[in-house]
Amino acid sequence: MVQTIRIEAEARERAGKGAARATRRGGRVPAVIYGAKEEATLLSLDPRDVMKEMHKGGWQSHLYEVAVGGKAERCLMREVQFHPVKDTPIHVDFQRLAPGQLIRVKVPVVFQNEDSAPGIKEGGVLNVVRREVEVMSDPDQVPEQFEIDLASAAIGDSLRWSNVADAKGTKPVIVGRDFVVATIAPPTVEEEVVVQAPVAAPAPAPKGKGKK
Incomplete structure:
Protein backbone atom coordinates (compact mmCIF):
# COMPACT_ATOMS: atom_id res chain seq x y z
CA MET A 1 0.00 0.00 0.00
CA VAL A 2 1.25 3.45 -0.89
CA GLN A 3 2.05 5.71 2.06
CA THR A 4 -0.62 8.30 2.80
CA ILE A 5 0.75 11.68 3.88
CA ARG A 6 -1.51 13.85 6.00
CA ILE A 7 -1.46 17.63 5.59
CA GLU A 8 -3.34 19.98 7.89
CA ALA A 9 -5.01 22.87 6.07
CA GLU A 10 -7.25 25.84 6.78
CA ALA A 11 -10.38 26.75 4.83
CA ARG A 12 -10.52 29.83 2.59
CA GLU A 13 -13.83 31.56 1.98
CA ARG A 14 -13.03 33.63 -1.10
CA ALA A 15 -11.53 32.82 -4.49
CA GLY A 16 -9.72 35.17 -6.84
CA LYS A 17 -6.32 36.81 -7.15
CA GLY A 18 -7.02 39.37 -4.45
CA ALA A 19 -7.98 36.73 -1.91
CA ALA A 20 -4.94 34.65 -2.86
CA ARG A 21 -2.62 37.64 -2.34
CA ALA A 22 -4.20 38.27 1.06
CA THR A 23 -3.56 34.63 1.99
CA ARG A 24 0.11 34.96 1.04
CA ARG A 25 0.47 38.17 3.03
CA GLY A 26 -0.77 36.18 6.01
CA GLY A 27 2.11 33.73 5.57
CA ARG A 28 0.03 30.94 4.05
CA VAL A 29 -0.05 29.26 0.63
CA PRO A 30 -3.41 29.28 -1.19
CA ALA A 31 -4.53 25.91 -2.54
CA VAL A 32 -7.54 24.20 -4.07
CA ILE A 33 -8.94 20.66 -4.18
CA TYR A 34 -10.89 19.85 -7.34
CA GLY A 35 -12.31 16.85 -9.17
CA ALA A 36 -14.58 13.82 -8.61
CA LYS A 37 -17.56 15.90 -9.84
CA GLU A 38 -17.64 17.84 -6.56
CA GLU A 39 -17.40 21.53 -5.83
CA ALA A 40 -13.86 22.85 -5.47
CA THR A 41 -12.57 23.24 -1.92
CA LEU A 42 -10.56 26.39 -1.20
CA LEU A 43 -7.89 26.10 1.47
CA SER A 44 -4.51 27.39 2.61
CA LEU A 45 -1.38 25.54 3.66
CA ASP A 46 1.65 26.11 5.84
CA PRO A 47 4.50 26.78 3.35
CA ARG A 48 6.80 24.57 5.44
CA ASP A 49 4.53 21.58 4.76
CA VAL A 50 4.67 22.27 1.01
CA MET A 51 8.46 22.61 0.92
CA LYS A 52 8.85 19.45 2.97
CA GLU A 53 7.08 17.52 0.22
CA MET A 54 9.07 19.24 -2.51
CA HIS A 55 12.34 18.20 -0.88
CA LYS A 56 11.22 14.56 -0.71
CA GLY A 57 10.88 14.24 -4.46
CA GLY A 58 8.31 12.10 -6.24
CA TRP A 59 5.46 14.14 -4.74
CA GLN A 60 3.30 13.67 -7.83
CA SER A 61 3.11 9.95 -7.06
CA HIS A 62 2.27 10.32 -3.37
CA LEU A 63 -1.18 9.98 -1.89
CA TYR A 64 -2.25 12.84 0.39
CA GLU A 65 -4.94 13.15 3.01
CA VAL A 66 -5.72 16.86 3.25
CA ALA A 67 -7.60 17.72 6.44
CA VAL A 68 -9.65 20.92 6.40
CA GLY A 69 -12.72 21.94 8.38
CA GLY A 70 -12.97 18.59 10.17
CA LYS A 71 -13.01 16.67 6.88
CA ALA A 72 -10.11 14.76 5.31
CA GLU A 73 -9.98 14.23 1.55
CA ARG A 74 -7.77 11.82 -0.36
CA CYS A 75 -5.90 13.70 -3.07
CA LEU A 76 -2.98 13.80 -5.45
CA MET A 77 -0.82 16.92 -5.55
CA ARG A 78 -0.94 17.88 -9.21
CA GLU A 79 0.76 21.27 -9.50
CA VAL A 80 2.83 23.62 -7.36
CA GLN A 81 3.47 27.17 -8.56
CA PHE A 82 6.54 29.06 -7.32
CA HIS A 83 7.43 32.72 -7.06
CA PRO A 84 9.70 33.57 -10.02
CA VAL A 85 12.24 35.40 -7.84
CA LYS A 86 11.91 34.09 -4.27
CA ASP A 87 11.35 30.46 -5.39
CA THR A 88 8.72 30.01 -2.66
CA PRO A 89 5.41 28.18 -3.23
CA ILE A 90 2.54 30.51 -4.16
CA HIS A 91 -0.23 28.05 -5.08
CA VAL A 92 -0.97 24.31 -4.89
CA ASP A 93 -3.50 22.26 -6.87
CA PHE A 94 -4.81 18.97 -5.48
CA GLN A 95 -6.91 16.46 -7.42
CA ARG A 96 -9.61 14.75 -5.39
CA LEU A 97 -9.78 10.97 -5.77
CA ALA A 98 -13.14 9.44 -6.61
CA PRO A 99 -13.99 5.94 -5.29
CA GLY A 100 -12.34 3.31 -7.47
CA GLN A 101 -10.11 5.82 -9.25
CA LEU A 102 -6.62 4.62 -10.16
CA PRO A 186 28.37 -8.21 -23.48
CA PRO A 187 31.64 -7.45 -21.73
CA THR A 188 33.60 -4.52 -23.03
CA VAL A 189 36.78 -5.60 -24.79
CA GLU A 190 39.53 -3.05 -24.83
CA GLU A 191 41.86 -3.31 -27.78
CA GLU A 192 45.52 -3.01 -26.93
CA VAL A 193 47.12 -0.27 -28.95
CA VAL A 194 50.84 -0.68 -29.53
CA VAL A 195 52.59 2.60 -30.06
CA GLN A 196 55.81 2.21 -31.96
CA ALA A 197 58.62 4.68 -31.55
CA PRO A 198 59.30 6.65 -34.72
CA VAL A 199 62.24 5.36 -36.75
CA ALA A 200 65.03 7.89 -36.80
CA ALA A 201 66.08 9.04 -40.24
CA PRO A 202 69.63 8.03 -41.20
CA ALA A 203 72.25 10.69 -40.63
CA PRO A 204 73.47 12.34 -43.83
CA ALA A 205 76.80 11.07 -45.12
CA PRO A 206 79.70 13.47 -44.61
CA LYS A 207 80.60 15.45 -47.70
CA GLY A 208 83.81 14.35 -49.38
CA LYS A 209 86.69 16.75 -49.97
CA GLY A 210 86.71 18.25 -53.47
CA LYS A 211 89.64 17.90 -55.89
CA LYS A 212 92.10 20.67 -56.01
Missing part, protein backbone atom coordinates in the same frame (compact mmCIF):
# COMPACT_ATOMS: atom_id res chain seq x y z
CA ILE A 103 -3.54 6.71 -9.44
CA ARG A 104 -0.36 7.09 -11.47
CA VAL A 105 2.74 6.05 -9.51
CA LYS A 106 6.35 5.00 -10.08
CA VAL A 107 7.32 1.61 -8.64
CA PRO A 108 11.02 0.64 -8.25
CA VAL A 109 12.35 -2.50 -9.97
CA VAL A 110 14.49 -5.03 -8.06
CA PHE A 111 16.56 -7.70 -9.83
CA GLN A 112 16.79 -11.15 -8.22
CA ASN A 113 19.67 -13.69 -8.56
CA GLU A 114 22.03 -11.25 -10.24
CA ASP A 115 25.10 -13.08 -8.87
CA SER A 116 24.00 -16.41 -10.35
CA ALA A 117 22.87 -15.14 -13.76
CA PRO A 118 24.77 -17.01 -16.53
CA GLY A 119 25.31 -13.82 -18.49
CA ILE A 120 26.81 -12.04 -15.48
CA LYS A 121 29.08 -15.01 -14.70
CA GLU A 122 30.41 -14.90 -18.26
CA GLY A 123 31.40 -11.27 -17.82
CA GLY A 124 28.23 -9.60 -19.02
CA VAL A 125 26.98 -6.38 -17.47
CA LEU A 126 23.48 -5.65 -16.21
CA ASN A 127 22.38 -2.52 -18.06
CA VAL A 128 19.33 -1.06 -16.28
CA VAL A 129 17.13 0.93 -18.66
CA ARG A 130 14.35 1.67 -16.15
CA ARG A 131 14.96 1.60 -12.41
CA GLU A 132 11.30 2.51 -11.93
CA VAL A 133 8.20 1.65 -13.94
CA GLU A 134 5.29 4.10 -14.02
CA VAL A 135 1.95 2.36 -13.64
CA MET A 136 -1.72 2.95 -12.90
CA SER A 137 -2.72 1.36 -9.61
CA ASP A 138 -5.42 1.17 -6.99
CA PRO A 139 -4.35 3.60 -4.21
CA ASP A 140 -4.72 0.85 -1.62
CA GLN A 141 -2.81 -1.77 -3.62
CA VAL A 142 0.34 0.02 -4.79
CA PRO A 143 3.22 -2.51 -4.73
CA GLU A 144 6.43 -1.60 -2.92
CA GLN A 145 8.52 -2.99 -5.79
CA PHE A 146 8.52 -5.10 -8.95
CA GLU A 147 10.83 -8.12 -9.18
CA ILE A 148 12.62 -9.56 -12.23
CA ASP A 149 14.48 -12.89 -11.92
CA LEU A 150 17.87 -13.04 -13.66
CA ALA A 151 18.51 -16.72 -12.86
CA SER A 152 18.52 -17.73 -16.55
CA ALA A 153 19.50 -14.41 -18.16
CA ALA A 154 22.28 -14.77 -20.75
CA ILE A 155 24.44 -12.24 -22.54
CA GLY A 156 22.34 -10.38 -25.09
CA ASP A 157 19.04 -11.02 -23.29
CA SER A 158 16.51 -8.20 -22.81
CA LEU A 159 14.39 -8.20 -19.66
CA ARG A 160 10.99 -6.70 -20.41
CA TRP A 161 7.76 -5.77 -18.64
CA SER A 162 6.54 -9.32 -19.32
CA ASN A 163 9.44 -10.60 -17.18
CA VAL A 164 8.09 -8.87 -14.06
CA ALA A 165 7.23 -11.70 -11.67
CA ASP A 166 3.92 -10.19 -10.52
CA ALA A 167 2.43 -6.93 -11.80
CA LYS A 168 0.07 -7.01 -8.77
CA GLY A 169 -2.91 -5.71 -10.68
CA THR A 170 -1.17 -2.62 -12.03
CA LYS A 171 -1.15 -1.45 -15.64
CA PRO A 172 1.91 0.25 -17.17
CA VAL A 173 1.56 3.76 -18.52
CA ILE A 174 3.49 2.65 -21.62
CA VAL A 175 0.98 0.70 -23.71
CA GLY A 176 1.12 -1.21 -26.96
CA ARG A 177 4.57 -2.75 -26.51
CA ASP A 178 6.50 -5.03 -24.20
CA PHE A 179 9.08 -2.40 -23.23
CA VAL A 180 12.63 -3.14 -22.08
CA VAL A 181 13.50 -2.75 -18.39
CA ALA A 182 17.09 -4.02 -18.53
CA THR A 183 19.56 -5.91 -20.74
CA ILE A 184 22.57 -8.16 -20.21
CA ALA A 185 25.24 -6.40 -22.24
Whole structure:
Protein backbone atom coordinates (compact mmCIF):
# COMPACT_ATOMS: atom_id res chain seq x y z
CA MET A 1 0.00 0.00 0.00
CA VAL A 2 1.25 3.45 -0.89
CA GLN A 3 2.05 5.71 2.06
CA THR A 4 -0.62 8.30 2.80
CA ILE A 5 0.75 11.68 3.88
CA ARG A 6 -1.51 13.85 6.00
CA ILE A 7 -1.46 17.63 5.59
CA GLU A 8 -3.34 19.98 7.89
CA ALA A 9 -5.01 22.87 6.07
CA GLU A 10 -7.25 25.84 6.78
CA ALA A 11 -10.38 26.75 4.83
CA ARG A 12 -10.52 29.83 2.59
CA GLU A 13 -13.83 31.56 1.98
CA ARG A 14 -13.03 33.63 -1.10
CA ALA A 15 -11.53 32.82 -4.49
CA GLY A 16 -9.72 35.17 -6.84
CA LYS A 17 -6.32 36.81 -7.15
CA GLY A 18 -7.02 39.37 -4.45
CA ALA A 19 -7.98 36.73 -1.91
CA ALA A 20 -4.94 34.65 -2.86
CA ARG A 21 -2.62 37.64 -2.34
CA ALA A 22 -4.20 38.27 1.06
CA THR A 23 -3.56 34.63 1.99
CA ARG A 24 0.11 34.96 1.04
CA ARG A 25 0.47 38.17 3.03
CA GLY A 26 -0.77 36.18 6.01
CA GLY A 27 2.11 33.73 5.57
CA ARG A 28 0.03 30.94 4.05
CA VAL A 29 -0.05 29.26 0.63
CA PRO A 30 -3.41 29.28 -1.19
CA ALA A 31 -4.53 25.91 -2.54
CA VAL A 32 -7.54 24.20 -4.07
CA ILE A 33 -8.94 20.66 -4.18
CA TYR A 34 -10.89 19.85 -7.34
CA GLY A 35 -12.31 16.85 -9.17
CA ALA A 36 -14.58 13.82 -8.61
CA LYS A 37 -17.56 15.90 -9.84
CA GLU A 38 -17.64 17.84 -6.56
CA GLU A 39 -17.40 21.53 -5.83
CA ALA A 40 -13.86 22.85 -5.47
CA THR A 41 -12.57 23.24 -1.92
CA LEU A 42 -10.56 26.39 -1.20
CA LEU A 43 -7.89 26.10 1.47
CA SER A 44 -4.51 27.39 2.61
CA LEU A 45 -1.38 25.54 3.66
CA ASP A 46 1.65 26.11 5.84
CA PRO A 47 4.50 26.78 3.35
CA ARG A 48 6.80 24.57 5.44
CA ASP A 49 4.53 21.58 4.76
CA VAL A 50 4.67 22.27 1.01
CA MET A 51 8.46 22.61 0.92
CA LYS A 52 8.85 19.45 2.97
CA GLU A 53 7.08 17.52 0.22
CA MET A 54 9.07 19.24 -2.51
CA HIS A 55 12.34 18.20 -0.88
CA LYS A 56 11.22 14.56 -0.71
CA GLY A 57 10.88 14.24 -4.46
CA GLY A 58 8.31 12.10 -6.24
CA TRP A 59 5.46 14.14 -4.74
CA GLN A 60 3.30 13.67 -7.83
CA SER A 61 3.11 9.95 -7.06
CA HIS A 62 2.27 10.32 -3.37
CA LEU A 63 -1.18 9.98 -1.89
CA TYR A 64 -2.25 12.84 0.39
CA GLU A 65 -4.94 13.15 3.01
CA VAL A 66 -5.72 16.86 3.25
CA ALA A 67 -7.60 17.72 6.44
CA VAL A 68 -9.65 20.92 6.40
CA GLY A 69 -12.72 21.94 8.38
CA GLY A 70 -12.97 18.59 10.17
CA LYS A 71 -13.01 16.67 6.88
CA ALA A 72 -10.11 14.76 5.31
CA GLU A 73 -9.98 14.23 1.55
CA ARG A 74 -7.77 11.82 -0.36
CA CYS A 75 -5.90 13.70 -3.07
CA LEU A 76 -2.98 13.80 -5.45
CA MET A 77 -0.82 16.92 -5.55
CA ARG A 78 -0.94 17.88 -9.21
CA GLU A 79 0.76 21.27 -9.50
CA VAL A 80 2.83 23.62 -7.36
CA GLN A 81 3.47 27.17 -8.56
CA PHE A 82 6.54 29.06 -7.32
CA HIS A 83 7.43 32.72 -7.06
CA PRO A 84 9.70 33.57 -10.02
CA VAL A 85 12.24 35.40 -7.84
CA LYS A 86 11.91 34.09 -4.27
CA ASP A 87 11.35 30.46 -5.39
CA THR A 88 8.72 30.01 -2.66
CA PRO A 89 5.41 28.18 -3.23
CA ILE A 90 2.54 30.51 -4.16
CA HIS A 91 -0.23 28.05 -5.08
CA VAL A 92 -0.97 24.31 -4.89
CA ASP A 93 -3.50 22.26 -6.87
CA PHE A 94 -4.81 18.97 -5.48
CA GLN A 95 -6.91 16.46 -7.42
CA ARG A 96 -9.61 14.75 -5.39
CA LEU A 97 -9.78 10.97 -5.77
CA ALA A 98 -13.14 9.44 -6.61
CA PRO A 99 -13.99 5.94 -5.29
CA GLY A 100 -12.34 3.31 -7.47
CA GLN A 101 -10.11 5.82 -9.25
CA LEU A 102 -6.62 4.62 -10.16
CA ILE A 103 -3.54 6.71 -9.44
CA ARG A 104 -0.36 7.09 -11.47
CA VAL A 105 2.74 6.05 -9.51
CA LYS A 106 6.35 5.00 -10.08
CA VAL A 107 7.32 1.61 -8.64
CA PRO A 108 11.02 0.64 -8.25
CA VAL A 109 12.35 -2.50 -9.97
CA VAL A 110 14.49 -5.03 -8.06
CA PHE A 111 16.56 -7.70 -9.83
CA GLN A 112 16.79 -11.15 -8.22
CA ASN A 113 19.67 -13.69 -8.56
CA GLU A 114 22.03 -11.25 -10.24
CA ASP A 115 25.10 -13.08 -8.87
CA SER A 116 24.00 -16.41 -10.35
CA ALA A 117 22.87 -15.14 -13.76
CA PRO A 118 24.77 -17.01 -16.53
CA GLY A 119 25.31 -13.82 -18.49
CA ILE A 120 26.81 -12.04 -15.48
CA LYS A 121 29.08 -15.01 -14.70
CA GLU A 122 30.41 -14.90 -18.26
CA GLY A 123 31.40 -11.27 -17.82
CA GLY A 124 28.23 -9.60 -19.02
CA VAL A 125 26.98 -6.38 -17.47
CA LEU A 126 23.48 -5.65 -16.21
CA ASN A 127 22.38 -2.52 -18.06
CA VAL A 128 19.33 -1.06 -16.28
CA VAL A 129 17.13 0.93 -18.66
CA ARG A 130 14.35 1.67 -16.15
CA ARG A 131 14.96 1.60 -12.41
CA GLU A 132 11.30 2.51 -11.93
CA VAL A 133 8.20 1.65 -13.94
CA GLU A 134 5.29 4.10 -14.02
CA VAL A 135 1.95 2.36 -13.64
CA MET A 136 -1.72 2.95 -12.90
CA SER A 137 -2.72 1.36 -9.61
CA ASP A 138 -5.42 1.17 -6.99
CA PRO A 139 -4.35 3.60 -4.21
CA ASP A 140 -4.72 0.85 -1.62
CA GLN A 141 -2.81 -1.77 -3.62
CA VAL A 142 0.34 0.02 -4.79
CA PRO A 143 3.22 -2.51 -4.73
CA GLU A 144 6.43 -1.60 -2.92
CA GLN A 145 8.52 -2.99 -5.79
CA PHE A 146 8.52 -5.10 -8.95
CA GLU A 147 10.83 -8.12 -9.18
CA ILE A 148 12.62 -9.56 -12.23
CA ASP A 149 14.48 -12.89 -11.92
CA LEU A 150 17.87 -13.04 -13.66
CA ALA A 151 18.51 -16.72 -12.86
CA SER A 152 18.52 -17.73 -16.55
CA ALA A 153 19.50 -14.41 -18.16
CA ALA A 154 22.28 -14.77 -20.75
CA ILE A 155 24.44 -12.24 -22.54
CA GLY A 156 22.34 -10.38 -25.09
CA ASP A 157 19.04 -11.02 -23.29
CA SER A 158 16.51 -8.20 -22.81
CA LEU A 159 14.39 -8.20 -19.66
CA ARG A 160 10.99 -6.70 -20.41
CA TRP A 161 7.76 -5.77 -18.64
CA SER A 162 6.54 -9.32 -19.32
CA ASN A 163 9.44 -10.60 -17.18
CA VAL A 164 8.09 -8.87 -14.06
CA ALA A 165 7.23 -11.70 -11.67
CA ASP A 166 3.92 -10.19 -10.52
CA ALA A 167 2.43 -6.93 -11.80
CA LYS A 168 0.07 -7.01 -8.77
CA GLY A 169 -2.91 -5.71 -10.68
CA THR A 170 -1.17 -2.62 -12.03
CA LYS A 171 -1.15 -1.45 -15.64
CA PRO A 172 1.91 0.25 -17.17
CA VAL A 173 1.56 3.76 -18.52
CA ILE A 174 3.49 2.65 -21.62
CA VAL A 175 0.98 0.70 -23.71
CA GLY A 176 1.12 -1.21 -26.96
CA ARG A 177 4.57 -2.75 -26.51
CA ASP A 178 6.50 -5.03 -24.20
CA PHE A 179 9.08 -2.40 -23.23
CA VAL A 180 12.63 -3.14 -22.08
CA VAL A 181 13.50 -2.75 -18.39
CA ALA A 182 17.09 -4.02 -18.53
CA THR A 183 19.56 -5.91 -20.74
CA ILE A 184 22.57 -8.16 -20.21
CA ALA A 185 25.24 -6.40 -22.24
CA PRO A 186 28.37 -8.21 -23.48
CA PRO A 187 31.64 -7.45 -21.73
CA THR A 188 33.60 -4.52 -23.03
CA VAL A 189 36.78 -5.60 -24.79
CA GLU A 190 39.53 -3.05 -24.83
CA GLU A 191 41.86 -3.31 -27.78
CA GLU A 192 45.52 -3.01 -26.93
CA VAL A 193 47.12 -0.27 -28.95
CA VAL A 194 50.84 -0.68 -29.53
CA VAL A 195 52.59 2.60 -30.06
CA GLN A 196 55.81 2.21 -31.96
CA ALA A 197 58.62 4.68 -31.55
CA PRO A 198 59.30 6.65 -34.72
CA VAL A 199 62.24 5.36 -36.75
CA ALA A 200 65.03 7.89 -36.80
CA ALA A 201 66.08 9.04 -40.24
CA PRO A 202 69.63 8.03 -41.20
CA ALA A 203 72.25 10.69 -40.63
CA PRO A 204 73.47 12.34 -43.83
CA ALA A 205 76.80 11.07 -45.12
CA PRO A 206 79.70 13.47 -44.61
CA LYS A 207 80.60 15.45 -47.70
CA GLY A 208 83.81 14.35 -49.38
CA LYS A 209 86.69 16.75 -49.97
CA GLY A 210 86.71 18.25 -53.47
CA LYS A 211 89.64 17.90 -55.89
CA LYS A 212 92.10 20.67 -56.01
